[in-house]
Structures are given as C-alpha cells and as structure tokens.
Amino acid sequence: GAVVSQHPSWVICKSGTSVKIECRSLDFQATTMFWYRQFPKQSLMLMATSNEGSKATYEQGVEKDKFLINHASLTLSTLTVTSAHPEDSSFYICSVSVTGTSYEQYFGPGTRLTVT
C-alpha cells in the first residue's frame, strides 16, 4: 500500500477566510490523488481528482473556484477552501491511487474543518 498524511488534522476558521489542506504521499509517487468530503453519518463523496502537473477534474456540483486543488509534485496535493462558510464544515480526506493494484486507494487520516 501507500502511506498518506494530511495536515492539519483539524482546523477552525472564521467565515470568509481561506484554508489550505495538504495531502502528502510519503512512500509512493502519486500521479493521481483524490479529494473526498464526508458529512456526519454520510458516505464519502468524491470532490475531485488531482492530477500531477495538470488541472484537477471536479465532480458535478463541486465548485472549482471555491475548492482549489494544486498537485505540484508527485508527493503533494493541496486543497484550498476559499471564502469558507459554515456549510463547508466537514471532514476532508485525500487518497492516493496506486495504479496497477486493482484500483485500491490508500487514504490519509482526514482533516476536520469547522467554519465559525
């Protein structure tokens, strides 16, 4: 598998500010990373696919101007929640796709975002 870290593990910010979440693949060079969001007691919803060196691919209904994704290297993808609002409060999780191992994804520990 792959070891994935996220930073920060939790963050509280005021409404209207921006927050950056980092996702690092510690032992695997990941050309593709994924960003998910999970609301309490709900499923993991794919937000976007982060591709190294190119633009992210966003799922339907996800605002690309609000959730900025940058995948500048094979080990780091960042998700920036711009002009955050209380409804953006959620658990954000990234994952690494280990191509060639039958679509398995390995997940980071997640980041809890609370917007006040």
Added chain:
Amino acid sequence: DQQVKQNSPSLSVQEGRISILNCDYTNSMFDYFLWYKKYPAEGPTFLISISSIKDKNEDGRFTVFLNKSAKHLSLHIVPSQPGDSAVYFCAASDNTDKLIFGTGTRLQVFP
C-alpha cells in the same frame, strides 16, 4: 442517484459470531469492488477487494462474495472481534481510478 447502497445503517453482532455486511449496486459497468473499514475521525482503511471475474475472495477472517446477476456483494467476518467495531464502506469502480462509495454500515461487536 446512489449507485452503491448499503441498506443496513447498523449491525450488532456478538463476539465470535459471524458478521455479514451487505452492499447492492445499480451500475452494471462496475467491475471491481472493495471494502473499507473506518474509525471516527480517521481515513478509511482498505480491507479486501474482488474483481468481477470472481465470486469469492478470502483473506483471513474476511471473505467477500459477489453475485453479479443480483448486483450484490457481501462481506463476511468470522469470528467477529470487538476490534472489528467500526463503519464499513463498500466501494465500486467501473474500470477507472474513481471509486464510488456506499453509505456505510456501522458494525458493533459486543462481548
């Protein structure tokens, strides 16, 4: 439109007995299925997977069964242990890197 469904939000099983978690899907293009275990405030952990060319895959206490005609898969855990208490998600792939997750089933294993 929920393409992957787990109709039981919770399941309670006694330690040592079998836990059976079910998952149904609607998209016939799905060809690979995975089960993940998740604790609160943590990322999901991969458990076991199965390709659509198989109907069973076993790994230790965990066995996944696939019934393609019924578009149904299940995860069997035997014997169940208290440490198995978590939320279990099934996920499916349609030959792309993207995974579609089910709604999850909370398993509680009691002594």
